[in-house]
Amino acid sequence: MKEIKASLVGFGVVGHGVMEVVKRKRSILRDMGLDLKVVSISDHTGSIMNEAGVDADYVLKDKTLENIATSSMKGQEAIKAIDSDLVIEVTPTNVVHGQPGLGHMEAALGSGKNLVTSNKGPLVLSFSRLKKLADDNHCQFKYEATVGGTMPLMSLIERTLVGNTIYSIKGIFNGTCNYILTRMAQESISYSHALSEAQDLGYAERDPTYDVEGIDTAGKVVILANAIFGMDAKYSDVKVTGITQVTPEALAMAKKEGYVIKLIGEVPSLTVKPMLVPMESPLNVDSTLNSAAIATDLSGTITVTGLGAGSLETASAILSDIISIYR
């Protein structure tokens, strides 16, 4: 049995999902010969630690660690001080300065620990540097959950399609935008009406800028450009147009001609914009689903689809990365 001592950094929606999944999948992991122990959880209020593994049922009752933390250690200090092999970094993303995730990732890789993350911001800002830090310290650095949630994009390209030349990746990478555009098309309602509906259902934030202006999609485009195409792209290299200008009339006219309108991110052209997608296209998925078409030289175009966000869904991508490192 291979023992994996993991430090979970970030205890929000995704962090809770990770603990839930670790609990549910304990026996399956054991069948694979993996004994995954989350020896510490840290958030902005402190850390809870247990060498035998933190009890998931105990921590899942609380939204934060405020009342259950056993140490005041936080962030980088905790990552460096706690004896672990793996850091799971799931703090909220920030594409402007990348913090606190960037510091956490540097601390983890700098300490020779493997890193699995769902946090886009640090990868958008410093992918090449983090990758080099991982290589220099002989660490594994996995980030499937940063692009497309459960949609198996990175692993599909890096493992299944290995040997293929990837010409382009085009797809729907933001479930909030896809939900809004789907509802506008279905009900002929305005953008603002569909946005309010998405907010009521919890699919959109109160401040939806990050999603609807295409910033989130652009971040994913940068990660794909750097991770898959070996580019040294920055957020500012992406030409971004969001969905706020799309009218119900545009969707109706598109429908009449056999198209839907979707917010499409493209690599390596580094664009994010609303585009006409043929109704019969496999990229045409509704509601909060994501999809991506990978154009290759040997395998033609392969399209994948899946839930782009959610607590357990993101945790599933994280679990897949962990297993791929240790199995």
Place this chain on the structure above:
Amino acid sequence: MRLSMDLELQDVPGQLITALQPLKDNKANIISVVHHRDKKTPTGMIPVRVVIEMDRSRIETVKAQLKETGISVVRAGEDRLIEEIPVVLVGHILHSDLGDTVDRIDSTGFAEVVELNLIMPGIDVPSTAYLSIRATGKEEIRKALDLLHVVSAEKRLLVIEPIEAEAA
């Protein structure tokens, strides 16, 4: 010279071969044959578009031979604008001089706006237009779209273009 013909065939076996024989006899090189089974005419005929390379002087002979075999030729002629792309525009389309927007494409010499539908839901509310642009080739379609992006940026219009076929 590249030409195209729009034919209407009966929905019975062997019609397509019958239609192509005069083209073979007149040394036409067939570039493409598109069978629009989904767009049957009210009389139950199937529209077929054939794109060919052939000597223009033989077109009347081909038409006559097709007529003899009972195939109706709806249109035949030089196919200059062979590529077509749909585009949706959103913004103050009319008040940002729609005539100029169309002229800028038409004046390229290689592309034209061949269809335009405009919806104006209210004063001071952005309008939406559906445009169909035809051009002499794929590269020219790309150039026309690039030009439309430049014009639309000047006029603050949103351009919604189709995703490329290989990804769709």
